[in-house]
Amino acid sequence: MLYRLVFYSIATVLLFSCAHPVSPGGGAKDKDAPVVLGTSPENGSANFKKDRFTIDFDEFVELQDAQNQILISPPLQNNPDYKIKGKSVQVKFNEALKENTTYSVYFGDAIVDITEGNPISNYTYIFSTGPFTDSLSLQGVVKDAFTLDPVSDCFVMLYKDDNDTISLDSMPLLVRPYYLSKTDDLGRYRFSGLGYDKYLLFAIIDMNGSLSFDLPNEQIGFIDSLISPTYINKPIIDSTAADSTFNDSTELIVRDTAMGIQDSLVEKKDDFFSDEIITYNTLLFTEKQKKLKLLSYKLIRDNTLQFIFNLPAKDVQINQLSIADREQWYFSKVSKDNDTITWFMKDMGLDTLNVLIRQDRDTLELLEIRLEKPNVRPNRRKDKEEKKPLLFEPIPKNKKLLPGQNPGIRFFQPIDSISLDSAVLINVEDTIINPEFVFMDSLKMSIGFKINNIEDSRYKILIPDSSIYDWNGSSNDELKINFSSIKLSEYGQLTMKITNSAKQKLLIQLFIDKDKVLKQDAVDNDTVLIYKYLSPVKYGFKVIFDDNGNGKWDVGEYSTKQQAERVEYFEKLIEVRANWEIEEEWDIK
Incomplete structure (x- = not known):
């Protein structure tokens, strides 16, 4: 009796071990894809009359992401049923197939082994419901x-x-x-x-x-x-x-x-x-969209409102409906591509602003815009109004001056008053009190200082507290900005000789990391482009065949069978080294 019990126990274990395939433990990792041993009906068969076919493999397999990986041509109205039967994959159709038609079932990477998930890539099963199979x-x-x-x-x-x-x-x-x-x-x-x-x-x-x-x-x-x-x-x-x-x-x-x-x-x-x-x-x-739309609007910072469109905002009027236009309370600035309009606004004490956006006589949007961000600390007591700091950034941002370049400061609202009587500009060895400055733009949002720019030198601008006010009354804290002129031996020069064999209008782009364009030049004929003061990194070149001569890349249009403007890349990245001059040639055909 005991012998019989042990025998049945061992048999039961063996039976279940055979019935449930699992990944084997230990040993070398399996890197081989499943191998097709046969198909039923045979792959490439004609006169296919069944509603299913089966593929047999040399090992246990499973299907991964079948609905997305498997493609059937011509497409079916109803998805087939996919089943795993041991070492086989079965595909059952849920509709009548077209007569005299060759079908292909492309499995992509859907079929993998169960041990390591190795796919049998790009396997295709082909059959025909007619007397011959298209090939x-x-x-x-x-x-x-x-x-x-x-x-x-x-x-x-x-x-x-x-x-x-x-x-x-x-x-x-x-x-x-x-x-x-x-x-x-x-x-x-x-x-x-x-x-x-x-x-x-x-x-x-x-x-x-x-x-x-x-x-x-x-x-x-x-x-x-x-x-x-x-x-x-x-x-x-x-x-x-x-x-x-x-x-x-x-x-x-x-x-x-x-x-x-x-x-x-x-x-x-x-x-x-x-x-x-x-x-x-x-x-x-x-494709380029034909109808102008407002993509978004947002308060990018206090008193600065931005409207972003999908196309250049030609003939667009943005009118506010909340304030009587008795005085200039905002300035408008349009981006280089004319698809973004920024308002720099005076603080009129409004929580919301109603805005009507029109193109010619058509109304695009009627907006109610919140001008203040929700107070994240509503219980905080305000015994007196806090001073709002004057926001600014140095020009250039990295504070490294190229030969001949002057330092400057960019503000984020128009400047109302500025007094630099007590300001100091340390120009190499000279200390200048009340340095001269000029506004660099019509909105009075940038100022520049004249210096004696000498290679590998240091400059400092010191501006006392409350010397500069914007038109909202924000004033500066004490400003200390250090600039330096570059050391020429730490930079390189790159010369690119362009042969315009294509005889087309070209746009030559110098870039880093493919999507960061540093400079773009329009080229009609053979020319030589010289890039000075380049940091020692790798650079690439891209050409846009500017068919319509508008100075930018244009997409295509299917209805007119117009392809997007052609682009090409220079054959390699160019490594610029410090204190080196590199020359390259590019024959654009």
């Missing part, structure tokens, strides 16, 4: 049109001209695509199992899941002309080592969408792409 392919990269960075999670859609009532160009706005793919983290996409036809390619960051371009702020990209897929002269086999037909360790030459020219950068690629077919480069942008 053409198409591949490409989606990049940001301005930065040329790859764009991930972008839908890439193909359309066929098979609608009697909707034109082909209108399809991305109105109907779901015929084929659908999605970019990976390197911006790459591909289609398999395509039929021989000409397709319209459209890419989109779909913000509402509609699979159509129906929101004005969705990023889009397109190829100017219709494109055709290509046959890859290799069979489709079920293994991770040679998935679908793609080679390993080859170089990718990307073809430009509109110009049909090779991209200036050569990218190393893995087995995602085939070198037998064209790789299309699609550039993504957000």
